[in-house]
Amino acid sequence: MASAFSLEGKVAVVTGGSRGIGRAIALAMAKAGADVVIAARKPEDLEATAKDIQATGRQCLAVPTNVRERAALDNLVAQTVGKFGRLDILVNNAVTNPHFGPVDTAEEWQFDVIMNTNLKAYFLLSNAAMKEMQKVGGGSIINLSSSGGFRYMTGLGLYCISKAADIMLTKVNAVEWARYNIRVNAIAPSIVRTDFAKALWDTPAIYNQAMSGTPLKRIAEPEELGDVAVFLASNASSYITGQVIVADGGGQAGPPPATW
Amino acid sequence: MVLKDFLVEGRVAIVTGGGRGLGHAIALCLAEAGADVAVAARTREQIEDTAAEVRKLGRRALAVPTDVTQADDVDGLVQRTLDEFGHVDILVNNAGIAPVRPLVPMLGSQPKPAAGAWDFSRPTSEEEFDLVMDTNVRSVFLACRAVGPHMMGRSKGKVINVASMGGLRGWDYHTLYTASKAAVINFSRSLAREWARYDINVNVIAPGRFPTEATKGQMADEHIRRDLLRRIPLKRFGEPREVGLLAVYLASPASDYVTGQTFGLDGGAMVLP
Numbered sequence: 001m002a003s004a005f006s007l008e009g010k011v012a013v014v015t016g017g018s019r020g021i022g023r024a025i026a027l028a029m030a031k032a033g034a035d036v037v038i039a040a041r042k043p044e045d046l047e048a049t050a051k052d053i054q055a056t057g058r059q060c061l062a063v064p065t066n067v068r069e070r071a072a073l074d075n076l077v078a079q080t081v082g083k084f085g086r087l088d089i090l091v092n093n094a095v096t097n098p099h100f101g102p103v104d105t106a107e108e109w110q111f112d113v114i115m116n117t118n119l120k121a122y123f124l125l126s127n128a129a130m131k132e133m134q135k136v137g138g139g140s141i142i143n144l145s146s147s148g149g150f151r152y153m154t155g156l157g158l159y160c161i162s163k164a165a166d167i168m169l170t171k172v173n174a175v176e177w178a179r180y181n182i183r184v185n186a187i188a189p190s191i192v193r194t195d196f197a198k199a200l201w202d203t204p205a206i207y208n209q210a211m212s213g214t215p216l217k218r219i220a221e222p223e224e225l226g227d228v229a230v231f232l233a234s235n236a237s238s239y240i241t242g243q244v245i246v247a248d249g250g251g252q253a254g255p256p257p258a259t260w
Numbered sequence: 261m262v263l264k265d266f267l268v269e270g271r272v273a274i275v276t277g278g279g280r281g282l283g284h285a286i287a288l289c290l291a292e293a294g295a296d297v298a299v300a301a302r303t304r305e306q307i308e309d310t311a312a313e314v315r316k317l318g319r320r321a322l323a324v325p326t327d328v329t330q331a332d333d334v335d336g337l338v339q340r341t342l343d344e345f346g347h348v349d350i351l352v353n354n355a356g357i358a359p360v361r362p363l364v365p366m367l368g369s370q371p372k373p374a375a376g377a378w379d380f381s382r383p384t385s386e387e388e389f390d391l392v393m394d395t396n397v398r399s400v401f402l403a404c405r406a407v408g409p410h411m412m413g414r415s416k417g418k419v420i421n422v423a424s425m426g427g428l429r430g431w432d433y434h435t436l437y438t439a440s441k442a443a444v445i446n447f448s449r450s451l452a453r454e455w456a457r458y459d460i461n462v463n464v465i466a467p468g469r470f471p472t473e474a475t476k477g478q479m480a481d482e483h484i485r486r487d488l489l490r491r492i493p494l495k496r497f498g499e500p501r502e503v504g505l506l507a508v509y510l511a512s513p514a515s516d517y518v519t520g521q522t523f524g525l526d527g528g529a530m531v532l533p
Contacts, residue, residue, distance in 0.1 A: 004505050004508075005263055005266040005505075005508075005509075006263060028262045029262075031262035031263070032262045032263055033263075171531040174493060174528050174531055175493045175528055175531050175532065178493030178494045178495065178527070178528050179493075179495070181494075183494075183528075215452065215453045215456030215457070215519065215520070216456045216459070216517065216519060217456070217457065220517045221517075224514075224516060224517040226262065227262065227265050227266075227513075227514035227515070228514070228515075228518070230262055230263075230266075230514070231266070231509045231514060231515075236266075236502075236505035236506070236508070236509060237502075237505070237506070237509075238502055239468075239494065239498040239499070239502040239525055239526070239527050240502075240506070240523070240524070240525055240526075241493065241494060241527065241528040241531075242493065242524075242528040242530060242531035243523065243524045243530070245518070245521070245523070246518070246521050247517045247518050248517075249456070249517055249519065250452045250453055250456045250519040250520040251520075252520065252521070253448075253449035253450070253452045253453055253519070253520025253521070254449065254450070254453045254520070
């Protein structure tokens with residue numbers, strides 16, 4: 001049975017793979033049998049995570065990458081294929097959010113940075129990876145979106161807009177690339193225990209407000225996102241494409257928190 | 261080991277409609293992943309066969325003839341399972357019917373009845389309405405009501421309701437069916453919230469088109485088949501085992517933070533208009 005969920009023989013690329021959700025996904029995929037390429041800007045963080053991945057017995061390649069640079073994305077795919085000879089799984093996970101507050105208070109450069117990182121890089125890297133997946137007869141692309149892609153989150157307006165765009169990118173690519181047997185799905189978490197979201201879960205007022213709309217009454221651990229990603233990357237989800245898997249402790253099954 | 265998160269060893273599952281089709285595949289996949297399974301349906305021979313296959317996989321099995329529309333039967337199913345295995349961790353509400361029929365006879369040209377379809381020359385009867393709602397909705401209510409106190413008491417549980425892509429959008433000549441599946445989806449969302457405090461997850465599988473006994477009539481028509489395939493980006497129907505594997509994921513610890521969700525399993529069809 002476990003074999004249906006196994007990723008043995010597959011090669012995965014995870015952006016933002018050195019920390020937080022990306023690190024958890026990279027580790028989970030390695031433990032499920034995949035060789036993993038992790039990309040992020042800071043070489044030190046990458047090396048540390050690469051060591052942890054190698055400790056699982058799988059191979060890991062760390063490629064310092066700024067996803068806002070087209071050449072860096074092409075280089076990431078080239079290095080992956082150069083080292084492992086194939087690319088089966090892409091996890092678009094690197095994101096940024098330089099602005100917290102009402103959208104009218106955001107600078108134009110903040111809008112550009114958010115869209116270039118959270119949307120344009122997904123678009124470009126998916127295109128590049130798709131060409132390699134075609135060569136091996138298919139693949140699985142997993143885009144990290146957010147429950148903010150569906151509903152308003154206080155102070156995170158631009159981020160929410162970029163995450164909604166990721167959902168539609170997921171659906172468009174799912175339909176257009178189904179003919180290549182490439183499945184494209186998204187994961188939409190609410191708050192996860194990462195450095196990226198620390199300002200949310202470490203601020204009691206924000207945390208309590210979020211929990212008032214979360215039936216399971218806890219935030220997600222990064223490892224739980226790893227399991228969702230392994231499922232979507234594996235043959236166990238072979239008929240699932242164009243879907244958004246919401247991992248939010250039940251929040252979206254009902255009304256948002258009363259204080260919103 | 262991540263893959264361990266996808267196992268359900270030592271767990272006990274109840275699968276309704278487990279004698280054939282998707283329920284049969286779900287029961288076998290859960291067994292492969294380590295669960296003991298109580299298989300329920302009306303037809304004894306079919307559930308005995310499924311139970312025998314579960315045992316062949318090295319797991320314990322119980323075949324309980326059950327009419328899922330009857331409270332006594334459903335309560336009895338849960339009690340039998342508890343007597344035999346001591347606990348219930350996973351409930352898969354899969355039993356259902358999918359009749360094709362126009363609500364009332366159409367003016368002008370009639371749709372061609374698929375094999376086994378109900379009589380299209382008269383309006384849908386109240387008995388037909390009750391049969392669809394009883395089989396597809398009341399059954400879910402009864403089974404959840406029956407396992408609820410037990411799962412709450414143990415502060416753990418996984419409820420998986422099998423609805424349909426038709427519960428999220430309209431389908432021609434499927435008014436009663438799609439209404440019943442929409443009911444299952446929203447029943448599940450509300451129950452997910454109600455039982456979240458007991459760490460009981462409630463999720464829905466919404467399959468698209470799968471060739472099973474229940475859909476054999478429709479699929480036999482080459483014209484309908486081609487038309488359906490045109491609307492599926494992956495250009496193939498699903499395999500029952502693919503539903504079984506999603507059920508394993510939703511029954512396993514790997515999905516512990518996922519609740520109240522509906523999983524489209526449709527080869528991408530939901531994305532199309």
